[in-house]
């Protein structure tokens with residue numbers, strides 16, 4: 001069965017017509033789901049009961065339930081744990097910045113990319129999320145906080161380009177003027193570097209920001225931390241980033257998690273400069289958030305600043321990511337993992 005919340009307005013119109021309904025019903029339903037953020041048909045006061053019955057017969061209606069919220073005492077960041085209709089858990093994060101509220105969403109339940117320092121991938125991939133389930137995370141957070149979301153980053157659990165079609169549909173719906181109408185310029189998708197899908201995304205010519213998880217500045221170093229690098233050579237990935245910029249005019253963001261003694265030396269910084277020197281890009285340095293299953297450690301403050309300095313000297317745009325919500329299982333997948341483990345031992 002199709003999921004009604006995962007259909008664009010034109011698709012929903014088609015479906016309504018196929019059910020013998022008037023086109024304006026699609027617009028009404030779409031508005032209930034994507035503007036008024038209705039959690040179910042019972043909230044839809046101007047839709048006839050007969051149509052609701054037809055919808056229930058022909059479509060699923062995604063829902064998510066808040067299971068837990070942790071609020072950071074340091075910066076007010078809130079981490080939400082949601083339960084999907086099938087019992088799976090996903091986590092999303094709400095961050096308040098002076099320029100607006102940002103939500104970080106998950107694109108899959110678990111992940112099969114296997115990055116060495118990441119908690120989301122430890123149990124592999126369970127399944128991909130539907131467009132409606134990605135939207136639901138934003139809708140539920142909007143309702144819970146009572147505040148508008150202005151930025152969305154797809155940087156939670158999962159590899160968004162491993163769920164390509166649903167991701168694309170989600171972006172179109174999120175930036176649709178008939179829905180939440182979030183500007184594509186305020187949407188960022190982070191990928192570990194699935195080259196053919198980076199190129200496909202470039203050809204869509206959207207205005208979203210593409211963030212590439214680099215984490216190593218040579219093929220060897222990158223492959224040590226990211227198994228996906230064995231499939232796509234670092235140079236292929238960089239070429240795909242250049243292609244993305246050429247097609248969209250959008251500056252690439254590189255994410256580089258600094259791991260103490262692994263990728264934070266002067267030589268690493270120099271290699272990184274050479275790798276990206278002719279690209280229009282921004283580098284985000286992220287002090288690695290250690291997970292207990294691996295023995296990676298955060299770089300020394302001094303090494304982080306030195307690394308940043310080296311890049312700045314070569315006139316590369318670089319920032320050290322502000323660490324938000326470190327006190328609330330901030331690293332990808334930590335909260336979900338802790339709660340799922342408790343659930344299965346109960």
Ligand code: SAH
Nearest residue numbers: 118155158159190191192213255257288289
């Ligand atoms: N699969 C996508 C998006 C999810 S992860 C990707 O790989 O980009 C979002 C970012 O957080 C990625 O750059 C990822 O490598 C990084 N990350 C994951 N776990 C981390 C940790 N423990 N410490 C620091 N960064 C981490």
